[in-house]
Amino acid sequence: MFGAVTLELMKGLWTTIQIFLLTLIFSLPLGLILGVGSAGRWKILKRVIQVFVWIIRGTPLMLQLIIIFYGPGLWLGHNIWSGNEAGRITATVVAFVINYACYFSVIFRGGIEGVPVGQREAGQVLGMTKSQIFFQITLLQMVKRVVPPMSNEIITLVKDTSLARIIAAYELTFAGFSFMKSAGITWPLFYTGVFYLAFIGILTLLFNYIEKKLDYFR
Amino acid sequence: MAILEVKNIGKHFGSTEVLKDVSFSLEEGNALAIIGSSGSGKTTLLRCLNFLEKPSQGEILVKGNAVFDASRPVKMSEQELRRKRLHFGLVFQAFHLFPQYTALENVTLAEKLLAQEREDFKSNKKQILEEITEHGNALLAQMGLADRAAHYPHQLSGGQQQRVAIARALALKPDILCFDEPTSALDPELTGEVLKVIRGLAEQKTTMIIVTHEMAFARDVADQIIFMDEGYIVEQGDAKQVIDNPKEERTRRFLSRYSQG
Numbered sequence: 001m002f003g004a005v006t007l008e009l010m011k012g013l014w015t016t017i018q019i020f021l022l023t024l025i026f027s028l029p030l031g032l033i034l035g036v037g038s039a040g041r042w043k044i045l046k047r048v049i050q051v052f053v054w055i056i057r058g059t060p061l062m063l064q065l066i067i068i069f070y071g072p073g074l075w076l077g078h079n080i081w082s083g084n085e086a087g088r089i090t091a092t093v094v095a096f097v098i099n100y101a102c103y104f105s106v107i108f109r110g111g112i113e114g115v116p117v118g119q120r121e122a123g124q125v126l127g128m129t130k131s132q133i134f135f136q137i138t139l140l141q142m143v144k145r146v147v148p149p150m151s152n153e154i155i156t157l158v159k160d161t162s163l164a165r166i167i168a169a170y171e172l173t174f175a176g177f178s179f180m181k182s183a184g185i186t187w188p189l190f191y192t193g194v195f196y197l198a199f200i201g202i203l204t205l206l207f208n209y210i211e212k213k214l215d216y217f218r
Numbered sequence: 219m220a221i222l223e224v225k226n227i228g229k230h231f232g233s234t235e236v237l238k239d240v241s242f243s244l245e246e247g248n249a250l251a252i253i254g255s256s257g258s259g260k261t262t263l264l265r266c267l268n269f270l271e272k273p274s275q276g277e278i279l280v281k282g283n284a285v286f287d288a289s290r291p292v293k294m295s296e297q298e299l300r301r302k303r304l305h306f307g308l309v310f311q312a313f314h315l316f317p318q319y320t321a322l323e324n325v326t327l328a329e330k331l332l333a334q335e336r337e338d339f340k341s342n343k344k345q346i347l348e349e350i351t352e353h354g355n356a357l358l359a360q361m362g363l364a365d366r367a368a369h370y371p372h373q374l375s376g377g378q379q380q381r382v383a384i385a386r387a388l389a390l391k392p393d394i395l396c397f398d399e400p401t402s403a404l405d406p407e408l409t410g411e412v413l414k415v416i417r418g419l420a421e422q423k424t425t426m427i428i429v430t431h432e433m434a435f436a437r438d439v440a441d442q443i444i445f446m447d448e449g450y451i452v453e454q455g456d457a458k459q460v461i462d463n464p465k466e467e468r469t470r471r472f473l474s475r476y477s478q479g
Contacts, residue, residue: 116314118310118314119314119316121310122314122315122316123328124268124269124270124303125268125269125270125303125307125308126327126387126390127300127301127304127328127390128300128328128331129296132331136331137316140318144318216318216370217317217370217371217372
């Protein structure tokens, strides 16, 4: 039994990892763009981003996931997400990318605004271009500032992947839960928890490493 | 001919006028000190010269060429703006060193980035970068910081950080080097080392504008002094004469506050 449970949980873990990685890969750059936009000078763009972030942060991720997965089928008459596992994972990733990009954008904005104006001005009087100032001066100082809040958000993302169960994506929590339904046993649920703990343990070590790496300057 | 001519510069933020009809000129190799109480417009004037603020009125000429003219507003490309900026160097009150770079990297960063725009950069990359590093090391040595090249800003004292900042500003060989209260953020026992460096630059005939509260230093090092109050130039002239024999009542009152300590 233990072997069978482990195997199923591994299957669920794979889905969880896919959702996690794909969400990160797309939401980090998107969040950075939104963050730069909301820290920038264009008032209209700022307003639009503000409203968008308000809507996304103001409603449950599970609700967003349901709308994104079922909405197109009901509005267009055909499901744009193929009904298989890959389609469910794709829909989940789309919902998660939008959601997490909003949270990340706020963190990035804080990071950018936290870099003293004097840093930018020092770059300006040295004849640097805007992009040189951003990439050579601001960016690394911003990264250093955002690592702690970012690690919080990313750890939350690991656990949020369990929401994909609502659209029947076979992720880790779903896999653990299935044994309770089929065999009436609860220990796989705790075993599932161990998987999450290990996953987040590794991430925590990684974040500690990055923080240490950036400790060389203040 | 004067290297710098400032004509009738005015600046307002909203309805507050911070600079009113400011005119002066500076000869090459001379040092100009600007004194005055806080809020008198000294820092804004320096920021206007460095294109960190845009004057509302007036004209700025470097070597006879207008680098700014409020009466003929033109949309400058970033490229042009950068080229004009390079006439001036600015040393900030709070240093603003780049924390993620070593002292040497702080000094050489801008020069390296500029070098990338040179046509021979690709073919001569190694040699060019070596020359820049050598130049940076020489500047740090001139500042008495040869042994601090590999230190990060947070590992340096305030006085050392400010001297790195001076080397950084000198690296691009500006025509006019500006100092915005270079010792005001320092502990009193650290001001001496920075003033000594600036004094050395004056002896080498570096063209400088120094906004300062150090009256004795201004009298000794500067050739000219401008006293500003409420956005106006109240008095300007030979440094020793302005400090020792001010003509204006307001200058006298300001100076007497300082001499009484």
